[in-house]
Amino acid sequence: MLNPDNTFTATVLGLPRIGPNRELKRAVESYWAGRIAAATLHDIAAGLRAAQLLRIRDIGLDSVPVGTFSYYDHVLDTAALLGALPDRVRGIEDELDRYFAAARGTAEVAPLEMTKWFDTNYHYLVPELSAATEFSLHPAKPLAELKEALALGVPARPVILGPITFLKLAKSVDGSDLLDRLPDLLPLYERLLGLLAETGARWVQLDEPVLVTDLSETELALVHTVYRRLAEVSARPALLVASYFGRLGAALPILAATGVEGIAVDLVAGGDADVAAAQPLRDTLVVAGIVDGYNVWRVDPDRALPRLAALREGGAQVAVSSSCSLLHVPYSLDAETALEPRLRSWLAFGAEKIEEIRMLASALHEGQDAVSEQLEIARTAVQDRRSDTRLHNATVRARLAGATDARRAPAAERRTLQQQRLDLPLLPTTTIGSFPQTGRIRVARAELSRGEIDRTEYEARMRAEIAEVVALQEDIGLDVLVHGEPERNDMVQYFAEQLDGFAATVNGWVQSYGTRCVRPPILFGDVVRPAAMTVGWSTYAQSLTTKPVKGMLTGPVTILAWSYIRDDQSRADTARQIALAIRDETVDLEAAGIGIIQVDEPALRELLPLRHADQAAYLDWAVDAFRLATSGVADATQIHTHLCYSEFGEIIGAIAELDADVTSIEAARSHMEVLDDLTAAGFDLGVGPGVYDIHSPRVPSPEEIGRALGLALKAVPAERLWANPDCGLKTRRTDEVTASLRNLVAAAQALR
Numbered sequence: 001m002l003n004p005d006n007t008f009t010a011t012v013l014g015l016p017r018i019g020p021n022r023e024l025k026r027a028v029e030s031y032w033a034g035r036i037a038a039a040t041l042h043d044i045a046a047g048l049r050a051a052q053l054l055r056i057r058d059i060g061l062d063s064v065p066v067g068t069f070s071y072y073d074h075v076l077d078t079a080a081l082l083g084a085l086p087d088r089v090r091g092i093e094d095e096l097d098r099y100f101a102a103a104r105g106t107a108e109v110a111p112l113e114m115t116k117w118f119d120t121n122y123h124y125l126v127p128e129l130s131a132a133t134e135f136s137l138h139p140a141k142p143l144a145e146l147k148e149a150l151a152l153g154v155p156a157r158p159v160i161l162g163p164i165t166f167l168k169l170a171k172s173v174d175g176s177d178l179l180d181r182l183p184d185l186l187p188l189y190e191r192l193l194g195l196l197a198e199t200g201a202r203w204v205q206l207d208e209p210v211l212v213t214d215l216s217e218t219e220l221a222l223v224h225t226v227y228r229r230l231a232e233v234s235a236r237p238a239l240l241v242a243s244y245f246g247r248l249g250a251a252l253p254i255l256a257a258t259g260v261e262g263i264a265v266d267l268v269a270g271g272d273a274d275v276a277a278a279q280p281l282r283d284t285l286v287v288a289g290i291v292d293g294y295n296v297w298r299v300d301p302d303r304a305l306p307r308l309a310a311l312r313e314g315g316a317q318v319a320v321s322s323s324c325s326l327l328h329v330p331y332s333l334d335a336e337t338a339l340e341p342r343l344r345s346w347l348a349f350g351a352e353k354i355e356e357i358r359m360l361a362s363a364l365h366e367g368q369d370a371v372s373e374q375l376e377i378a379r380t381a382v383q384d385r386r387s388d389t390r391l392h393n394a395t396v397r398a399r400l401a402g403a404t405d406a407r408r409a410p411a412a413e414r415r416t417l418q419q420q421r422l423d424l425p426l427l428p429t430t431t432i433g434s435f436p437q438t439g440r441i442r443v444a445r446a447e448l449s450r451g452e453i454d455r456t457e458y459e460a461r462m463r464a465e466i467a468e469v470v471a472l473q474e475d476i477g478l479d480v481l482v483h484g485e486p487e488r489n490d491m492v493q494y495f496a497e498q499l500d501g502f503a504a505t506v507n508g509w510v511q512s513y514g515t516r517c518v519r520p521p522i523l524f525g526d527v528v529r530p531a532a533m534t535v536g537w538s539t540y541a542q543s544l545t546t547k548p549v550k551g552m553l554t555g556p557v558t559i560l561a562w563s564y565i566r567d568d569q570s571r572a573d574t575a576r577q578i579a580l581a582i583r584d585e586t587v588d589l590e591a592a593g594i595g596i597i598q599v600d601e602p603a604l605r606e607l608l609p610l611r612h613a614d615q616a617a618y619l620d621w622a623v624d625a626f627r628l629a630t631s632g633v634a635d636a637t638q639i640h641t642h643l644c645y646s647e648f649g650e651i652i653g654a655i656a657e658l659d660a661d662v663t664s665i666e667a668a669r670s671h672m673e674v675l676d677d678l679t680a681a682g683f684d685l686g687v688g689p690g691v692y693d694i695h696s697p698r699v700p701s702p703e704e705i706g707r708a709l710g711l712a713l714k715a716v717p718a719e720r721l722w723a724n725p726d727c728g729l730k731t732r733r734t735d736e737v738t739a740s741l742r743n744l745v746a747a748a749q750a751l752r
Contacts, residue, residue, distance in 0.1 A: 008063035010361035014325025075124040083136035105696035123513035127170035162208035212246030231259035244324035268323035289323035320361040335507035390525035434728035435484035483541035496521030500528040529581035551589040561603035572621035582629040598640035664688035675715035690726020705747035
């Protein structure tokens with residue numbers, strides 16, 4: 001029976017950790033560079049945590065998540081907690097350096113693989129486990145962060161990744177079924193619960209987002225077994241099992257029957273199905289994720305409050321929460337003074353969402369009169385957004401209504417025409433697009449932002465960078481060049497800043513992985529391309545060389561995935577609007593003489609719905625959007641695309657349906673495994689499997705790259721195989737890039 005004295009009314013499921021001004025990013029990178037000691041790094045992190053916790057406490061949340069902080073990734077933290085870091089890093093004596101070696105590798109040690117966290121743009125490190133992995137508990141981090149919060153007077157709720165999700169997300173290195181390891185893990189979780197209770201935790205949150213995916217009957221039975229056992233632990237905190245990113249479905253009644261005290265449901269991504277299912281949960285605290293933790297729009301109280309009331313009227317005890325961790329939204333709107341006031345009034349970032357949660361909880365439990373002024377402000381903003389004419393552009397909608405899928409000629413015919421035009425050797429060498437963002441580039445961008453130089457001077461400096469990058473590529477001996485993208489702050493934001501219907505933030509940073517942060521643009525209205533966006537840069541680069549230079553564009557699905565998108569129309573409709581703008585750009589690039597155009601879709605797999613029943617419809621509109629964007633050019637113009645850091649087996653058919661002439665794909669960390677999927681699917685288009693991992697500072701030898709290409713040649717004929725890194729080079733140093741690319745060219749030439 002749930003103890004009413006041990007419940008809460010308002011919370012969030014998790015918190016960001018990079019710092020409101022990316023302080024943690026800078027501190028970690030300073031530690032890597034040897035500019036600060038570990039003690040300084042720990043002090044900076046503790047200060048960031050304390051400031052955040054105190055702010056949330058003062059807003060009035062009566063349960064606050066702790067332990068969601070991480071120096072790199074929370075899944076990696078869980079592997080460290082359970083003694084499950086890979087054997088190859090165990091020889092590194094220093095604990096922090098051992099952790100970072102698993103995350104990003106060293107000159108001697110390969111890092112763990114990295115892939116997308118469910119259907120988000122956050123990346124996690126994939127634990128490597130086997131039947132022989134020896135688990136052991138290392139609870140210092142969660143215990144220390146709990147003590148830290150309690151000392152501040154914060155009603156702290158430790159958050160731990162649940163055992164089922166941990167094992168389901170891990171990679172079996174020996175082919176064994178990792179769920180068979182649950183009996184070995186559960187004693188560690190039981191012990192951890194006891195330690196957290198001894199330290200003062202009244203609640204513990206066990207995150208099990210994998211429960212919103214399709215699970216077999218056997219797996220659902222394991223859910224019951226695991227949580228019944230954990231619920232029977234004596235002298236433990238109350239258990240909150242948290243799900244997010246979708247509907248719990250069949251897992252909800254199973255969890256409710258285990259004896260856990262709380263269940264968190266995502267009412268944004270999960271819809272009303274879980275609302276109805278949760279209504280009878282009389283002895284369980286339902287933590288209702290009604291405030292969108294993954295998007296930036298204000299909550300509509302007239303939609304949220306009736307849903308919360310329905311839960312309570314069904315007999316459940318209800319706490320108001322975010323739908324997922326606030327890891328996925330910026331810290332605060334405070335810095336966004338440059339946003340148009342009308343648009344700004346429609347938005348809620350992390351701090352504002354916490355205020356919204358407190359508002360809804362007060363309205364639910366104390367009555368709407370208690371927060372009448374706040375509710376009126378929210379209602380006015382929601383209505384104002386609905387009435388804005390920028391949300392409906394008649395010209396764009398008319399063009400889309402008349403758009404058809406103009407398929408290009410068969411791939412083999414295109415390949416012949418393109419080879420006649422481009423005259424490329426076997427195993428053509430190229431890069432994915434971006435080159436290192438040098439200090440000169442960052443200085444120029446900052447000076448332009450501060451008004452210290454004008455646009456003319458800025459563009460002159462960027463042309464100088466392009467000239468240097470083109471000359472470097474020619475010296476290295478690459479076959480297909482890029483202009484290096486010095487003018488681009490981000491592969492999505494750059495385009496969003498030139499398209500009507502988007503707005504950019506000043507400080508809207510979120511974590512993508514490790515210290516890599518991005519500023520997703522806000523897509524608030526219908527999308528229009530007022531003018532060409534890339535043609536001048538690409539044609540300038542092409543004028544410097546006789547080798548082909550790729551035009552570089554970001555695809556419609558990725559722009560959609562890496563933006564905060566409108567929630568008042570379907571994703572499919574929004575994707576087609578973006579595709580129309582990209583199509584116009586490809587046509588202009590071709591008219592300007594560019595013979596190869598790359599339209600990157602690294603987020604194609606990322607948006608795949610978590611439930612199998614929903615996936616076909618998504619893939620249909622995603623493929624449709626890409627082909628709308630790329631089918632306006634002639635058959636002799638070669639279309640490339642790039643996909644990265646995802647499990648591609650489920651979407652191999654869709655990758656083929658994109659009908660790109662060449663697909664470059666992440667394959668280095670996964671040791672070319674994706675090529676087996678491509679071969680099995682009868683893929684007959686060009687392929688550029690990444691032959692080295694650019695997210696590690698390692699410089700691969702020609703022999704290592706040659707071995708990777710040799711593996712690729714077992715699956716892909718030489719006439720369709722390209723040699724390239726697995727992603728863009730923006731985050732690497734120029735010396736690393738130069739050495740690695742020289743080795744890539746040497747390996748390709750040796751194989752020829």
